[in-house]
Amino acid sequence: MTGPQIIVLATPVFLLLIAIEFLIGLKRGRNTYRLNDALGSIALGVMSQVVGVFTVLFTLGLYTFAFEHGSLWQLSVREPGVWIVGLVFYDFCYYWVHRFGHTVALMWAAHVVHHQSEDYNLSTALRQTSSGWLVSWIFYLPMAVLGFPPLVFGVIALVDLLYQYWVHTQQIGKLGWFDRWFCAPSNHRVHHAVNDKYLDKNYGGIFLVWDRLFGSYIAEDDAVPCVYGTRGPLRSWNPLWANLHTYAEMAKDSWRARAWADKWRVWFKHPGWRPLDVAQRWPKPAFDLARVEYFDPPMSRAAAWVALVLFVAVLGATTGFLWFAHQLGWTEKGFAALAIFAMLWAIGWVSERSAHPSVFSRGSGLPGLRPRQD
Numbered sequence: 001m002t003g004p005q006i007i008v009l010a011t012p013v014f015l016l017l018i019a020i021e022f023l024i025g026l027k028r029g030r031n032t033y034r035l036n037d038a039l040g041s042i043a044l045g046v047m048s049q050v051v052g053v054f055t056v057l058f059t060l061g062l063y064t065f066a067f068e069h070g071s072l073w074q075l076s077v078r079e080p081g082v083w084i085v086g087l088v089f090y091d092f093c094y095y096w097v098h099r100f101g102h103t104v105a106l107m108w109a110a111h112v113v114h115h116q117s118e119d120y121n122l123s124t125a126l127r128q129t130s131s132g133w134l135v136s137w138i139f140y141l142p143m144a145v146l147g148f149p150p151l152v153f154g155v156i157a158l159v160d161l162l163y164q165y166w167v168h169t170q171q172i173g174k175l176g177w178f179d180r181w182f183c184a185p186s187n188h189r190v191h192h193a194v195n196d197k198y199l200d201k202n203y204g205g206i207f208l209v210w211d212r213l214f215g216s217y218i219a220e221d222d223a224v225p226c227v228y229g230t231r232g233p234l235r236s237w238n239p240l241w242a243n244l245h246t247y248a249e250m251a252k253d254s255w256r257a258r259a260w261a262d263k264w265r266v267w268f269k270h271p272g273w274r275p276l277d278v279a280q281r282w283p284k285p286a287f288d289l290a291r292v293e294y295f296d297p298p299m300s301r302a303a304a305w306v307a308l309v310l311f312v313a314v315l316g317a318t319t320g321f322l323w324f325a326h327q328l329g330w331t332e333k334g335f336a337a338l339a340i341f342a343m344l345w346a347i348g349w350v351s352e353r354s355a356h357p358s359v360f361s362r363g364s365g366l367p368g369l370r371p372r373q374d
Contacts, residue, residue, distance in 0.1 A: 001075075002326055003052075003056070003154065003158055004049060004052070004053060004322035004323070004324075004325055005322065007286070007318050008322050008323050009050055011281050011315075011319070012164065012168075014125075014126060014165065017122055017166075018038070018122045018123055018166075018295065020123070021033075021120060021121060021122050021171055022121075024171050025121075025170075025171060025227040028171070028172070029075070029092075029253040030170065031119040032119055032120060032170050032171075033119065033121055034119060034167075034296065034303055035121070035299060035307070035308075036237055036296070036297065036299055036307075036349075036351040037117055037118065037119045037123075037237075038121070038123040039307055039308075039311055039347055039351060040125055040128055040242070040347075040348060040351065041117050041124055041235040042126050042127075042311070043239045043311075043344045043347055043348065044126070044127045044128060044129075044239050044242055044243075044312070045114055045126030045127060045128050045343065046128045046244070046314060046315075046318050046340065046344060047130050047239050047340075047344055048129060049128075049318065049322060050207075050318065050321065050322075050337050050340055050341070051130040051133075051337075052133075053321075053322070053325045053333060053337070054200070054333070054337070057131065058137070059099070059136075059137045060136055060150060060154060061131050061213050062141075063137065063141070063150055063153055064139050064144075064150045066145060066147065067144040067147070067148075067150055068143065068219035071144060071145055071146070071147045072145060072146060072147060073146075073147045073151060074147045074149065075148055075152070076149075077148040077149050077151050077152055082135070082148065082149075082152060083152060083156070085153075086143070086148045086152045086153070086156050086339045087156050087159065087160070087206070088142065088207070089142075089143055089146075089161055089207050089283065090140070090149070090153070090156045090157060090160055090162075091204065091206045091207050092204040092210060093137075093139050093140050093142065093216075094141060094160060094204075095138045095203050095211075096139055097106035097139040097140075098111075098203040098204075098205065099203045099214075099216065100139075101136075102131075102203070102271070103118045103200065103270055103271070104267060104268060104269075104270075104271075104273045105250060105266065105267055105268060105269055105270065105272075105273065106135065106250075106267045107135055107136075108246065108271040109131075109246040109247045109250060109271075110131040110132040110134065110135070110136075111127040111129060111132060111241055112129075112230055112232075112246045112271075113127060113128065113130070113228050113243055114128060114129060114190060115128050115229070116230055116233075116242060116297065117223065117228065117229065118190060118227065118228055118233070118294050119216055119228060119292050120168065120169075120170055120192055120226070120228045121168065121169060121170065121352040122165065122166075122168050122169055122206075124166045124168045124192070125164065125166075125167075125168035126165075132241050132336075133244055137350075140153065140157075140279070142352075145183065145366045150185075157321060158302035160205050160206055163183075163205070163206050164183065164188075164205055166184055166185075166317075167184055167185045168185070168187040168188065168192075169185050170185070170189065171184040172184075173185075173186065174186045174220065180208065180219075181206045181207065181208055181209055181213075182204075182206060182207060182208055182211075182366060183202070183207070183208055184208075184220070185207060186220045187202045187208060187211075187217070187218075187219065187220060187221055189226045190202050190218060190219070190220050190226065192226065192228050192290065193226035193227055193228060193232055194229055194230065194292070195224055195226065195227055195286075196225050196289070197216060197218070197224055198224070198226065198274055200216070201216055201217065201218045202216065202217060204214055209243075226239055226281055227289060227292060229292070231272065231287040232249070232272070233295060234295070235295045236295075236348070236352065237340075237347075237349075237351040237352050238343045238345060238349070238352070239345065239348055240262065240345060242340070243251075250266050250267060252276055253266045253275065253278050254266040254267065255276075256277075256278045256281070256282065257275040257277065258275075258277050259275065259277075259300060262275035262277075262278075265277060271311070276291075283303040292370070297351065297352050297353065299350075299351060299353070300353070303350050303351070306350050307350045307351055310343055310347045310350065311347055312342060312348055313343060314343040314347065316345060317336075317339065317340050317343065318328075318340055320338060321333075321336050328356050334348055342369035346354040346369065
């Protein structure tokens with residue numbers, strides 16, 4: 001069974017758990033869902049999986065090449081210890097991918113997709129980048145050099161990813177000792193927060209011990225409620241723009257910078273760094289937590305139903321594509337992917353109709369910002 005087929009089988013479980021979390025939130029009077037945001041997050045997860053069908057040959061191919069031609073020895077897939085040590089080692093590598101994804105601008109431009117949601121719920125877990133494969137593969141090459149077979153690497157990567165689904169919730173509180181050593185909802189809420197106290201903390205995928213060892217751990221403080229999103233908000237439900245907008249902002253700063261060194265620094269300094277001359281000529285307001293607002297364009301009932309129908313259609317199309325992708329030619333895959341992307345774009349377009357009240361009439365066409373109620 002292929003990785004995409006496993007994701008297909010897991011999808012009904014993901015959606016069921018989202019429904020359960022939604023109902024629990026309603027019962028507790030702590031609903032954490034908005035339709036437009038949830039559809040946007042799931043759409044980005046769909047796009048990531050479709051893109052992965054094309055990029056797996058690059059990422060797994062490079063890993064396999066390194067394993068076959070550069071490994072010091074080759075471990076056996078029949079040894080249970082290889083899988084256990086491999087999981088721990090993979091999570092260690094993931095820690096550094098994740099940490100650099102928050103501290104190096106080029107990698108943040110890919111990872112930012114996962115943090116764009118201003119809500120925090122299980123749909124946020126599905127909000128995945130479509131460009132992370134460009135750089136992240138480098139961090140896992142030590143596993144290939146030390147002899148972990150591609151099969152072990154692929155299965156463990158999927159396990160590590162699936163584990164992280166359940167930690168994206170506000171409905172599970174602190175779990176005592178478990179929070180101190182494993183990635184859990186409490187410390188992962190901290191990771192998604194934009195508060196000064198929490199920024200760039202708790203990178204572990206399964207094990208939080210890496211954060212303790214390398215000084216990036218902080219516990220959730222009940223006196224400081226988490227505020228979610230990014231410090232450079234997306235302000236769009238368009239999944240294509242969600243993947244591209246940070247690259248576009250960086251490219252703009254790089255182009256505008258006068259010094260050649262600054263043109264390069266834009267891509268490799270900490271996210272948000274700007275050349276002094278660019279910042280002076282094109283200033284941006286400083287981040288102020290007290291002034292953070294939701295991007296929340298109102299949706300009419302008609303728009304909501306259209307978005308939901310499109311969502312069901314795209315789930316059906318993506319299920320078929322992922323299940324049979326290994327049997328399709330590259331031309332067929334390409335056209336199928338473009339059709340799915342078009343439907344994802346349409347869902348985002350419908351979700352933003354407050355800016356075009358003549359399409360789905362409701363409200364006055366205001367920009368869709370409202371104060372946070374956190």
